[in-house]
Amino acid sequence: MSVHNLDIKRVTTHVIQELKNKGEKISALTAYDYSMARVVDAAGxxxxxxGDSASNVMAGHETTLPITLDQMIYHASAVVRAVKRALVVVDLPFGSYQGNSSEALRSAIRIMKEAGAHAVKLEGGLEVRESVLRILSAGVPVMGHLGLTPQSIYKFGTYAVRAKEETEAQKLLDDAQMLQDIGCFSIVLEKIPAALTKQVSETLTIPTIGIGAGPYADGQILVIHDLLGINKEFKPRFLRRYADLHTIMTNAISHYVDDVKSREFPNEQEAY
Incomplete structure (x- = not known):
């Protein structure tokens, strides 16, 4: 029996907070287009x-860096049109908020106005404090993102687990506390040790959402294409595949090709 809160008409930042308060885990997934978002939303x-992971799964880039603000707005608009219930959070892409809080605010306002999003997410701690404050001052909800921050991949040079050493772990704790103190409604923790996730989640009053961060976060998120097994190449330890759509889709399409070649499709019933 699934225990989905489908009685909640609209999930808001307040609802997300309530779920943490009562100890109920938060389920989150990515979506980048109308059709997929409808399914994800309806499933609860x-x-x-x-996510700016659209850069990888939708556009085929190696990193999240190339995707533009205009492209993020395009994807977000499609998702918002599909969603009736879930809270829709949109990533601010690389270069649209770092180092300039005025630009960060402009980017966030464009996402809220042009896409109809409910909140924005951006990566980093102390480095982006001014940008976060500026966006919050305009009444835009902000989700933080600490640990492995893919937009900084060239600084790290690897997608390995972050914050294993004490100094980096302490900085992450300080950053998380700071993001909560200035008003973020939630924080994504990516690819950090489970024990650190536990510490952060128990210290903070706002919800944490983990990806590759163990079972102690207040919620979990995966990329929808990974969960559904649409792409075969990506196999990190934290990923659980709930379907093998790659095989199902390949078989269906090759069956179609065979039917066209053998004149089986379309048949008399499928013609006018």
Whole structure:
């Protein structure tokens, strides 16, 4: 028996907080287009992230860096049109908020106005404090993102687990506390040790959403294409595949090709 909170008409940042308060885990997934977002929303997740991972799974880039603000707005608009219930959070892409809080605010306002999003997410701690404050001052909800921050991949040079050493772990704890103190409604923790996730989640009053961060976060998020097994190449330890759509889709399409070649499709019933 599934225990989805489908009685909640609209998931808001307040609802997300309530779930943490009563000890109920938060389910989150990514979506980047209308058709997929409709399915994800109807299945009962509380939070849909229009991630800059669209750069990888939708556009085929190696990193998240190339995707533009205009492209993020395009993806987010499609998702917002599909969603009736979930909270829709949109990533601010690389270069649209770092180092300039005025630009960060402009980017966030464009996402809220042009896409109809409910909140924005951005990566980093102390480095982005001014940007976060500026966006919050305009009444835009902000989700933080600490640990492995893919937009900084060239600084790290690897997608390995972050914050294993004490100094980096302490900085992450300080950053998480700071993000909560200035008003973020939630924080994504990516690829950090489970024990650190536990510490952060128990210290903070706002919800944490984990990806590759163990079972102690207040919620979990995966990329929808990974969960459904649409892409075969990506096999990190934290990923659980709930379907093998790659095989199902390949078989269906090759069956179609065979039917066209053998004149089986379309048949008389399928013609006018």
């Amino acid at each position: 997740v509380e939070l849909i992230l229009v």
